[in-house]
Amino acid sequence: MKKLLNTVFWCLALGFSPNVRGQWRIFQTNKMVDMRAVHTISPTLCWIGGSQGNIFQTSNGGAKWSSFKVAGADSLDFRDIHGFSKQVAVAMSAGLAEQGKARIYRTEDGGETWNVVYQSSQKGVFLDGIDFWDKSRGICIGDPLDGRLFVLTTEDGGRTWQELANEKRPETESGEACFAASGTSILATGKGNAYVGTGGSKMARVFRSDDYGHTWNVTATPLPAGPTSGIFGLHFWSKKHGIAVGGDYKNTTDSSQNVLLTQDGGITWKLGAMTKPVGLKESVALYSKNHATWNGDTQIRSDDVSLVAVGPNGSSSSADYGDSWQRLGKESFHAISFAGNVGYAVGAKGLIGKIEKVSGKKKRRKLVLKED
Secondary structure (H helix, E strand, O other), rough: OOOOOOOOEEHHOOOOOOOEEEEEEEEEEOOOOEEEEEEEEEOOOEEEEEEEOOEEEEEEHHHHHHHHHHHOOOEEEEEEEEEEEOOEEEEEEEOOOOOEEEEEEEEEEOOOOOOEEEEOOOOHHHHHEEEEOOOOOEEEEEEEOOOOOEEEEOOOOOOOOOEEEEHHOOOOOOOOOOOOOOOOOOOEEEOEEEEEEEOOEEEOOOOOOOOOOOOOOEEEEEEEEEEEEEEEEEEEEEOOOEEEEEOOOOOOOOOOEEEEOOOOOOOOEEEEOOOOOOOOOEEEEEEEEEOOEEEEEEEEOOOOEEEEEEOOOOEEEEEEOOOEEEEEEOOOEEEEEEEOOOEEEEEOEEEEEEEOOOOOOOOOEEEEEEOO
């Protein structure tokens, strides 16, 4: 594949003009590129996917960036990306398969070359998001075909992909689908747990699997949905505790409910407090100053942990795991990803934001969750 720039440039040389707006440090990139895919691997390493076949990477916390143009992908919109290291990443494009836009690429040389590892021309195939449990096992979700979610899995780090047999794919309701707005309507976490949030029908639903996406159950939630509304982003911070965010992409400032919470691993969901600002939230992630992580059984949470949700109407933070929210910024971001206390968010017209400190109301409390 062809690289857009032959070497790594300083931010200004790439067209990045960093400045600080509130708690966000903003990098304004090529305004012709819209971005909805971001994966922060470490506080210094982040991969970003965008429209017109563009991919970006920083390996030193944003001080320098590299930019790549994937050959043969000028018409593709990379809606999800997952990085394994500075050298290896997988990128997924969203679009109609019959138009050649349902593809997955993989690089093993830091973005210099990209190989197509999956593509489909089957009418109706539309990929929405990918995620990985580890460096081998991963999953990709697409809109329903013949009343069932389209599911791909990989066991070799995304080098090859297998379509789940049609009879094993979870059944959907009339009009139900996923949203490819942020790449976070699909979540792979823990030891084989997967979650998929949907909209399009009357109520948003959450599909869940505990065997790496091979069998599925589904739960109806109290979040209203419709042709342009439902769940857009999911995140879990322990085996049982998670959040879903959403709204309506045709009415992004709508003041209806936009947060769901679960305390039993996604079996049941309840409405949480609405974000501030209200409106569509497309992605949610966890900021943790002390790098708290879920080890599969016990989750330790410190005084410096916040949820951060982003959307077209601005970003929000919650210091009490979704029970209340406050405004974090006015920038219009589509997706966000954290590694510990450093997060990157992306938006339209080349917008990239970096955040390293999420300050807010001091409602945080020291807590240890022990999972059954």
